[in-house]
Amino acid sequence: MARVLVVSSYPPRHCGIGAYAHAHVARLRAAGDDVTVLTPPDGEGDVRVWFTAGKPFREAARIGGDFDRIVVHFQPGLYFAPRAPISKIATARSLDRLVRRRPQTEILVHEADAPVRWRPDYVLLRRAFARATLLFHTNAERASLERAYRISAKARIVPHAEAVEAGSISRSEARGRLGLAMDEPLFLCAGFLHPDKAFERAIEAWNRAGMPGRMVIVGSVRDATPANLAYRDMLRDLVAGVERLQLVEDYVSDEDFDARIAAADLLILPYRRSWSSGALARAQVLGTPAAVSDVGGLGEQAGPNDLVVQTAQDLVDAIMRTAAGSPVHEAAA
Template identity: 50%
Template sequence: MQGGTALRILLVSSYPPRHCGVGSYAHGQAGRLREEGHEVTVLSPPDGDGDVRVPFENGRPFFRAARIGGRFDRIVVQFQPSLYYPPRRPVAKVLASLGLLWLAVERGRRLELVVHEADPPKRWRPDYLLLAWGFAKAGRVSFHTRAEWRALERDYRIRVRGAVIEHRIESGPRTERDVARQRLGIGPGDGPVFVCAGFLQPSKGFDRAVEAMAANGSTGARLYIVGSIREDTAENRDFVRALRERAGEVPGVTVEERFLPGDEFDLWVSAADWLVIPYRRSWSSGMLARARALGVPAIVTAVGGLAEQAGAGDTVVKDDEGLRRAFRQAGREALR
């Protein structure tokens, strides 16, 4: 509530039932806002369960939000490039940035951008120039860490009206570890259980966890990599093929390729001694927020804002050697 007054809020985002971390984040935010007494209208793509649905291409969600935005006290846009910027379509990218800039100009202080990620800009390209102006014109630009805030201002050479907000996710109560393992078919063992969960793509770095297992030999540790391909590209298919082949050569490594709904995500995290987040590239992480919500420690690489987001019980590593050391240390602790 703002000064005890219920607000009318327009939320622009992907949304369930689409399988999308940003959509899950938006669903949780909408629920909390409604519990506080606000009136929330969701503008989503056609595959989301929004109140208003438009295709998220050619800047259409932003132009629609600008047109209907006068009815609302706040407009919140969940910004993740892959939602609005289709690959290899330069005109569509320019229109997306133009739409966001138009929304920022039309609705000014009412507009909040929640930045989950922003691509490093090629400043000579018109889509990035327009996007930079859109960021600068927005009433508020929210990040999950100060590192992300600094990176965006540095890379785009702008200043924004920024704020840091908590990365909150929807999760149920934690299932006891033994119960979670029984449900997932994970038998007893001598070493720790490591889990990598999420979309299967090179930037997630799950292959680095496999190599950390290989470097430490047969110690009784087990690594479960569970997830699915989000974008069906040749690069991602090749990555999963190579991941499966390498996993088959390393004792204790299992790859399960399938989409995980939220409750099963929670079950896998609850089953882990350590959630492993070996990302090569990231801003903040919904998986790290999920691990914290469920009380499971994480081994996480120091990219983007992850080191800042990590908690006191997490292990932050800088490189592959640090990842191998973290796996060794976890194995020693399991034997105590």
């Protein structure tokens, strides 16, 4: 049995990283590890501190001597406040000091920004990445970070699906729960609404494919920036008045999310930018095929039943093939 400290956002916060961390903690505890969770005040952690100006990393360094492992779930938006340069420097310095003081620290990199190399916060962040053991979901993500930060990482690959808690629900059960017809093709996009998701690509491909069945986009705006709100408004305009095209603006529960994925014939992730995808991992556990863009680690994360699309026509073909009842990966033939 190991004593493990996990640093992350956590439910009930509506956050994909928090949901992943919750499943990660459950898996560790099921294996017999003694796990303590350090979260922001809105998370149901064992230790709670504000995630500003490096506070979680300083607290982890303070109590970390009692633990065999310290796992930091890293996504910049969790720890680095926007438009706050002094706070960013404090955060990066605190993470660097954590990995120096507690060499058992591992950083699970869910996402990392491209560095601005002259900025002090990125200089400190590069030091932390170079010292710590880094965990990635794909080799593509590892290679991307090593190139961007000019480091040779001490790294391990942790497949995304290993920490996914997906419910056991069949397609027919899911469709019954959602009140959907059993014989109507269903195409699903899911995730937070922002321009990098490129859900409008899926709408365009569905239109070009002849609008078969039904297309549903499920998501909400996490960060209410002008760009994200404008993107949401654009999606609202695209779906307005179109039969069998729906935008569900909500952060749904894990149970409802799993039901929507299980009910779908094809999950479409047409992203412009991504690292890896929790939605894709859940779809793989539930047995729903996906069509994904070849960006970030998605191409590597895609499984044998998924399709990596290179062009807009690839996605049109995938939708048409799915609507005809053929396996999506045959769209590449």
